Amino acid sequence: MSEDALAAAALRLGAIDAAVILGSGLGAVVARARVREKVPIDDIAGMPRPRVAGHPGFVALGEWSGKRVAIFMGRVHAYEDYTQREVAYPVRVAAAAGARTLVVTNAAGGLNETFSPGELMLIADHLNFTNSSPLLGAPAPNETRFPDLTEAYASRLRAAARAEAQRRGITLREGIYCGVLGPAYETPAEVRFYRSAGGDAVGMSTVPEVIQARALGLEVAGISVITNVWHAGASTTHEEVLARVAGAVEPLSYLVEAILTAAD
Numbered sequence: 001m002s003e004d005a006l007a008a009a010a011l012r013l014g015a016i017d018a019a020v021i022l023g024s025g026l027g028a029v030v031a032r033a034r035v036r037e038k039v040p041i042d043d044i045a046g047m048p049r050p051r052v053a054g055h056p057g058f059v060a061l062g063e064w065s066g067k068r069v070a071i072f073m074g075r076v077h078a079y080e081d082y083t084q085r086e087v088a089y090p091v092r093v094a095a096a097a098g099a100r101t102l103v104v105t106n107a108a109g110g111l112n113e114t115f116s117p118g119e120l121m122l123i124a125d126h127l128n129f130t131n132s133s134p135l136l137g138a139p140a141p142n143e144t145r146f147p148d149l150t151e152a153y154a155s156r157l158r159a160a161a162r163a164e165a166q167r168r169g170i171t172l173r174e175g176i177y178c179g180v181l182g183p184a185y186e187t188p189a190e191v192r193f194y195r196s197a198g199g200d201a202v203g204m205s206t207v208p209e210v211i212q213a214r215a216l217g218l219e220v221a222g223i224s225v226i227t228n229v230w231h232a233g234a235s236t237t238h239e240e241v242l243a244r245v246a247g248a249v250e251p252l253s254y255l256v257e258a259i260l261t262a263a264d
C-alpha cells in the first residue's frame, strides 16, 4: 500500500492517542466509548475489507477514558488471503494518526485445561506459529527492522487490567497466546503440541498487529475471550465462538477502559 494511501487514511481518522481492535463478535464493546462518528472502512484509503461473519467493518472515532480513540470494529485475518502486512495495515494507519497505544482483543480457544469458556485471558506474551510476519519486505518509514519483543505486551498496562479485574470481581486469567494461520481449528495433536510449547490459548489473529505495533513503537495490551477449551474429545464451531464472546462484552469493556486510562 502506498505511503499516500496511508497518509490519507491517517488524515481521515484525525489525531488519536490510541487504537482498539475488536475481534470476532466483540463490536458491542464500543458501547462504553463516546463515539462521535462511525466511518465505513471503504472511506479509509487502503483498508482491507473483512470477508468473515461477525466483523462489520467500521472504525468508530471518539473518546474513551479521556483518550482520543479509533476503534476498529472488526479486523481481517491472514486466512482471508491477506498478507500479514495487509492484516496489520490498521495499526500502521493508527500509528500515522498519532496512536501511542494499541489494545487488541480476540476470541481464542483455551489450551490451558484450567480455563473455562467465557473467561478472559490477559495476554502476557505470544508464540508466532503463523510462519510469517507483517514486517516482510522493506521497512516502512519509522518502522524498526528488528523490533525487540521482550515486552511485547506492556507490563504497566497488564497491571492496570489486573487491578481493574480485581476491583470488579472479574475472573482474569493470564497466559501465552499462540497465533496460528487457521482457518481450520486445531487437531488434537496440534493442541498437545501448542500446549507443550507453553501456549495457554490459540487463535487466528492478533500476532501480526502486535508485531507491527511494536515495530512502530506503540505500547500494546491484549485480551482474549476464551470461547472454548480443548479438553480431550472437545470440538468447536464458529457459531459456538460467536455465541461465547457475546457474554464477555461487558467485563471486557471495563478492562479496555482501565487500560486506556493507564495508557500514555
Ligand code: HPA
Pocket: 107, 108, 109, 110, 185, 186, 202, 203, 204, 227, 228, 236, 241
Ligand atoms: N482455535 C483457533 N482459533 C479460535 C479458537 C480455537 O479453538 N476459538 C476461537 N478462535
